[in-house]
Amino acid sequence: MRVLLKLILDCDPDAAWRALQSPTAFREVALPWLDFRSDEPAGFPTTWGGEGAGSGSASASASGSAAGFESGSRGGGEHRVRVRPLGAFTVGTQAIRLDTLRSTDPREGATRILRDSGGGTGGLLAALPHLDHRMAIAPDPAGPGPDGRLRTLYRDQLIVRAGVLTPFAWYTLWAFWQWRGRRLKQLAPTWAYDPELDPERVAAREAARDVDAAGAEAAQAAARDADVAGAEPPAAGRDEGQNAEGGGASAAPAEEGS
Secondary structure, eight states, rough: OOEEEEESSSSSSHHHHHHHHOOHHHHHHTTTTTEEEOOOOTTTOSSTTTTHHHHHHGGGGGGGOOEEEEEEEEEEEEEEEEETTTTTTEEEEEEEEEEEEEEGGGGGOEEEEEEEHHHHHHHHGGOOOOEEHHHHHHHHTTOOOOOOOEEEEEEEEEEEOOGGGHHHHHHHHHHHHHHHHHHHHHHHHHHHHHHGGHHHHHHHHHHHHHHHHHHHHHHHHHHHHHHHHHHSSOOHHHHHHHHHHHHHHHHHHHHHHH
């Protein structure tokens, strides 16, 4: 059985794609109903493909290519997590195994797909040992909005297989997926301002910081020069004053001597 989402997100496709690579975004869309905690010694990596993304084997994602799709890069192997409803207690453990897919359909040339082929590994989640979760990012087919900004068409498909428990699991996951879709729409506008993962914004921010620092140093140097100039009279003025005082002192004895 399948659980589906189809949304227009208020951010550009590149920002949405970066968010899919982020364990932070992965956790945020599930809160507060579910809290995912890393079960790896190093904790969550900055991005799923980054250092510390899990030491498990990625061989399970080798079946990532399917009819109409071709496999891309692997997403950092396997990462194990604990699942805690409302953050209160652990109901099970899950393995996340990510890889990217590309559609072979020419009409989907701009579509990027992230696939999680993991599943439950312990506790109640052991009833869902095999998940096929695909998240597709593409430009909004309607094109840029009235404000000139391009938004994202987000499509999400989860295939649920749990044997005789499949109907119960489907209803539970369907309800959770509606919350997930709502959170995706709420958070998407904030993804457009993610400087840590945007090299161009990082470079622009650092360049602006260097300009500001140089300007501040120049202003401080000018202020110091102005203070020195105001506190000390020119050397020539001091010499003239001393000469005038010296001349007055020597004139009086001359008059007495006469």
